[in-house]
Amino acid sequence: MSVIQPVLDRIDQNLDQSLERLFALLRIKSISTDPVFKADVREAAEWLVADLKTIGFEASVRDTTGHPMVVAHHEGPSPEAPHLLFYGHYDVQPVDPLELWHDDPFDPAVKELSPGRKVITGRGSSDDKGQLMLFVEACRAWKQVHGALPARITLLFEGEEESGSPSLKPFLKAHAAELKADFALVCDTGMWDAETPAISTGLRGLVGEEIVVKAADRDLHSGEFGGAAANPIRILAKVLADIHDEDGKVTIPGFYDGVEDTPSQILESWNGLGETAESFLGQVGLSIPSGEKGRSVLELTWARPTAEFNGIIGGYTGKGFKTVIASEASAKVSFRLVQKQNPDAVRAAFRDFVKARIPADCSVEFHPHGGSPAIQLSYDSPFLAKAKDALSDEWQKPAVMIAMGGSIPVVGDFQTFLGMESLLVGFGLSDDRIHSPNEKYELTSFHKGQRSWARILEALTR
Amino acid sequence: MSVIQPVLDRIDQNLDQSLERLFALLRIKSISTDPVFKADVREAAEWLVADLKTIGFEASVRDTTGHPMVVAHHEGPSPEAPHLLFYGHYDVQPVDPLELWHDDPFDPAVKELSPGRKVITGRGSSDDKGQLMLFVEACRAWKQVHGALPARITLLFEGEEESGSPSLKPFLKAHAAELKADFALVCDTGMWDAETPAISTGLRGLVGEEIVVKAADRDLHSGEFGGAAANPIRILAKVLADIHDEDGKVTIPGFYDGVEDTPSQILESWNGLGETAESFLGQVGLSIPSGEKGRSVLELTWARPTAEFNGIIGGYTGKGFKTVIASEASAKVSFRLVQKQNPDAVRAAFRDFVKARIPADCSVEFHPHGGSPAIQLSYDSPFLAKAKDALSDEWQKPAVMIAMGGSIPVVGDFQTFLGMESLLVGFGLSDDRIHSPNEKYELTSFHKGQRSWARILEALTR
Numbered sequence: 001m002s003v004i005q006p007v008l009d010r011i012d013q014n015l016d017q018s019l020e021r022l023f024a025l026l027r028i029k030s031i032s033t034d035p036v037f038k039a040d041v042r043e044a045a046e047w048l049v050a051d052l053k054t055i056g057f058e059a060s061v062r063d064t065t066g067h068p069m070v071v072a073h074h075e076g077p078s079p080e081a082p083h084l085l086f087y088g089h090y091d092v093q094p095v096d097p098l099e100l101w102h103d104d105p106f107d108p109a110v111k112e113l114s115p116g117r118k119v120i121t122g123r124g125s126s127d128d129k130g131q132l133m134l135f136v137e138a139c140r141a142w143k144q145v146h147g148a149l150p151a152r153i154t155l156l157f158e159g160e161e162e163s164g165s166p167s168l169k170p171f172l173k174a175h176a177a178e179l180k181a182d183f184a185l186v187c188d189t190g191m192w193d194a195e196t197p198a199i200s201t202g203l204r205g206l207v208g209e210e211i212v213v214k215a216a217d218r219d220l221h222s223g224e225f226g227g228a229a230a231n232p233i234r235i236l237a238k239v240l241a242d243i244h245d246e247d248g249k250v251t252i253p254g255f256y257d258g259v260e261d262t263p264s265q266i267l268e269s270w271n272g273l274g275e276t277a278e279s280f281l282g283q284v285g286l287s288i289p290s291g292e293k294g295r296s297v298l299e300l301t302w303a304r305p306t307a308e309f310n311g312i313i314g315g316y317t318g319k320g321f322k323t324v325i326a327s328e329a330s331a332k333v334s335f336r337l338v339q340k341q342n343p344d345a346v347r348a349a350f351r352d353f354v355k356a357r358i359p360a361d362c363s364v365e366f367h368p369h370g371g372s373p374a375i376q377l378s379y380d381s382p383f384l385a386k387a388k389d390a391l392s393d394e395w396q397k398p399a400v401m402i403a404m405g406g407s408i409p410v411v412g413d414f415q416t417f418l419g420m421e422s423l424l425v426g427f428g429l430s431d432d433r434i435h436s437p438n439e440k441y442e443l444t445s446f447h448k449g450q451r452s453w454a455r456i457l458e459a460l461t462r
Numbered sequence: 463m464s465v466i467q468p469v470l471d472r473i474d475q476n477l478d479q480s481l482e483r484l485f486a487l488l489r490i491k492s493i494s495t496d497p498v499f500k501a502d503v504r505e506a507a508e509w510l511v512a513d514l515k516t517i518g519f520e521a522s523v524r525d526t527t528g529h530p531m532v533v534a535h536h537e538g539p540s541p542e543a544p545h546l547l548f549y550g551h552y553d554v555q556p557v558d559p560l561e562l563w564h565d566d567p568f569d570p571a572v573k574e575l576s577p578g579r580k581v582i583t584g585r586g587s588s589d590d591k592g593q594l595m596l597f598v599e600a601c602r603a604w605k606q607v608h609g610a611l612p613a614r615i616t617l618l619f620e621g622e623e624e625s626g627s628p629s630l631k632p633f634l635k636a637h638a639a640e641l642k643a644d645f646a647l648v649c650d651t652g653m654w655d656a657e658t659p660a661i662s663t664g665l666r667g668l669v670g671e672e673i674v675v676k677a678a679d680r681d682l683h684s685g686e687f688g689g690a691a692a693n694p695i696r697i698l699a700k701v702l703a704d705i706h707d708e709d710g711k712v713t714i715p716g717f718y719d720g721v722e723d724t725p726s727q728i729l730e731s732w733n734g735l736g737e738t739a740e741s742f743l744g745q746v747g748l749s750i751p752s753g754e755k756g757r758s759v760l761e762l763t764w765a766r767p768t769a770e771f772n773g774i775i776g777g778y779t780g781k782g783f784k785t786v787i788a789s790e791a792s793a794k795v796s797f798r799l800v801q802k803q804n805p806d807a808v809r810a811a812f813r814d815f816v817k818a819r820i821p822a823d824c825s826v827e828f829h830p831h832g833g834s835p836a837i838q839l840s841y842d843s844p845f846l847a848k849a850k851d852a853l854s855d856e857w858q859k860p861a862v863m864i865a866m867g868g869s870i871p872v873v874g875d876f877q878t879f880l881g882m883e884s885l886l887v888g889f890g891l892s893d894d895r896i897h898s899p900n901e902k903y904e905l906t907s908f909h910k911g912q913r914s915w916a917r918i919l920e921a922l923t924r
Binding site: 208210215216217218219220222224228230231233236240241244286287288289290291292308309311312321322324331332334336359360361369370405406407433435438 | 496497556626668672677678679680688689695698699704749751767770775776786787791796822831867868900
């Protein structure tokens with residue numbers, strides 16, 4: 001008799017209740033980057049612990065110097081059974097600008113976008129509460145059907161992923177013995193498209209820096225001082241404008257150290273996916289790639305490093321006009337890293353680049369925000385083939401090997417601190433609007449994602 | 463018997479009460495640029511009308527499509543007496559960032575900064591409520607002493623000077639017959655230094671533009687789209703950075719059309735004032751002129767045009783970090799104009815300059831904020847010499863002829879719509895922090911400024 005079929009059937013039967021559970025989690029405003037929501041973040045952790053206990057996990061909220069971790073363990077069929085660590089994060093991005101949301105970001109619902117296509121709306125529905133609950137629900141169904149789980153399973157749910165994961169490294173170091181498993185399952189990734197499952201084998205790294213340019217010791221009247229006094233917005237604009245050349249390349253000396261060309265066979269397989277600048281950028285109302293000239297959008301977002309400006313502010317930004325020369329202006333700048341780029345070296349090179357452009361009577365402050373190298377997973381790992389087959393069975397379409405433009409620092413940390421490889425499988429779509437207003441998650445992803453994880457569990461423990 | 467001495471004595475006696483009146487006006491939050499304060503702006507107008515009626519002015523609040531004007535008339539000793547129009551504005555700048563104020567900006571007080579040096583603190587104390595009340599108090603004292611005023615006097619107090627004066631031109635046109643006088647007195651200017659009175663003969667013009675660069679139709683995740691999608695902050699930074707060359711010159715084609723070199727004798731007289739880059743910029747913690755190379759700070763701020771960036775905003779600007787690519791970014795840009803520069807031509811050239819730098823799949827919006835040409839008054843006008851002598855008598859030091867970096871559009875409007883020259887006399891100091899936190903006005907300016915206006919009235923009507 002099939003081990004997996006009754007689990008899949010149970011997942012189907014559980015769907016409505018599993019949605020209710022996800023909604024309860026989505027209603028909690030666990031925005032980690034804004035201290036105002038500190039108590040909400042903890043509430044989400046406590047909610048997860050309570051839910052995991054109902055499945056039989058030994059689960060607890062673990063304090064850190066920042067937001068807490070959730071750690072949960074479940075025994076396997078035997079002490080020699082494979083040990084898997086599943087990672088997700090229960091914190092979410094801020095929701096501003098709130099006025100652009102069609103629905104309350106913290107009052108989730110199922111909406112029918114078009115006949116037969118339903119989505120779950122709300123902040124965190126895709127990134128990452130929805131993805132995280134897939135695995136929890138797969139475990140729940142398995143336990144209900146078989147009274148046990150097929151592997152020793154440890155869950156690690158983080159509450160600081162959207163704010164640079166300051167506590168993650170120390171926590172992994174301090175609890176390495178507890179958390180070390182045969183390998184990790186990481187769910188914070190996406191499908192190729194709504195019908196095609198994917199496994200991610202490459203992830204870009206990230207360096208974040210906030211810079212504050214300071215000029216006069218007070219705000220000045222531009223009539224009185226304009227033409228004589230340094231303007232920090234002008235200095236900042238020059239710094240930012242200098243970072244890219246006419247061909248979209250980053251000009252910071254040493255920035256491309258450690259960047260190798262992607263193998264041609266990989267590029268060819270990506271070209272075979274049929275994505276074009278028009279199809280990729282057309283989703284968001286654009287058409288012209290803004291990165292390095294002569295490369296495809298998939299190469300640009302999956303395998304090339306970038307410098308992005310994530311925020312800028314200075315001077316008078318209210319209604320109307322104020323003829324002021326501000327005393328300071330600031331920008332949030334981030335770099336996506338690939339291959340062997342060193343985050344510390346990139347940060348140092350950027351700071352030198354900025355300092356060289358600050359007039360002698362002005363100053364600049366730097367505030368670091370996270371740093372992680374890129375990850376390149378091997379194409380021939382033993383569990384990759386099994387997972388690929390399990391996904392292909394569920395979706396009735398071959399799973400594809402892709403890369404990801406975003407960073408998932410935990411994958412590098414698992415490698416560094418726990419000596420553990422990761423399998424990256426997720427069911428997000430590129431139009432899920434993660435980090436933006438009107439985030440959603442496909443109901444199909446939520447349903448077939450649970451079934452996919454059950455199949456992967458079965459394949460890995462067969 | 464002296465006509466003027468008893469008026470000066472009465473001003474001295476009235477000082478405490480005149481301060482109380484100024485404080486009452488300063489307490490009204492008449493911020494014209496922010497619609498939240500609409501009722502406060504009107505309250506200030508009504509306060510002025512009530513006060514002017516106590517002096518015998520026929521005064522009224524006059525509605526416009528924006529904030530109201532205050533117009534008041536007082537008869538002279540005879541229908542043939544000179545007719546003077548005095549202009550000031552009763553609106554004030556916004557007060558943000560509020561946390562940088564040492565005292566409540568709307569709870570004025572007299573503070574002793576150092577032994578013998580007292581200042582009036584509060585938003586509008588210098589710009590322009592304090593300056594405006596000087597003339598009102600001079601009239602009050604004159605009326606109290608002589609039972610009449612020495613000239614026919616019309617007062618025009620505007621409530622939209624800090625928000626681009628949208629109603630001024632239509633109001634002047636509609637009421638030209640009522641407002642036309644022999645010449646205008648305009649008080650929105652400054653002294654050379656705390657001991658040296660000044661008359662301003664040159665004023666820079668102003669063009670304000672807000673630009674909004676739009677890229678994707680939503681905010682994007684920089685991991686997912688970074689390297690491919692246009693970033694409006696990057697586009698905006700490039701636009702702004704391109705506006706100045708390495709020597710501080712503005713690069714917009716045609717920008718310097720109509721700009722003539724200042725006569726060498728004028729430049730020499732300015733050099734004789736002893737201002738240096740160190741002394742001028744040292745007041746605000748700077749030392750290196752940021753404008754066109756090879757020109758003095760006085761020439762840069764009095765006689766050269768500029769491009770300034772008054773505000774910029776885009777993307778995530780809250781605490782922490784958000785790896786977002788914004789859908790739009792905006793900047794408030796202003797140009798100070800000199801001599802014969804045409805505001806409309808500068809605005810059009812700027813727009814062309816910006817449009818040429820917007821990628822084909824992005825767009826830009828422009829929002830105009832005021833425009834006025836520069837003013838250059840003649841050095842040999844008949845009333846200039848009289849006012850100079852009156853000021854020199856009061857301050858016991860020769861008044862100097864200076865220029866001003868800021869614009870006072872009303873001076874041009876008086877010329878255009880009423881065919882009337884202006885005399886620009888004021889008692890602000892360069893460290894008054896107008897438009898900035900901790901605005902103040904010297905108590906000496908408030909006292910001797912009243913006496914100065916009484917002396918000027920006497921000199922002009924002798």
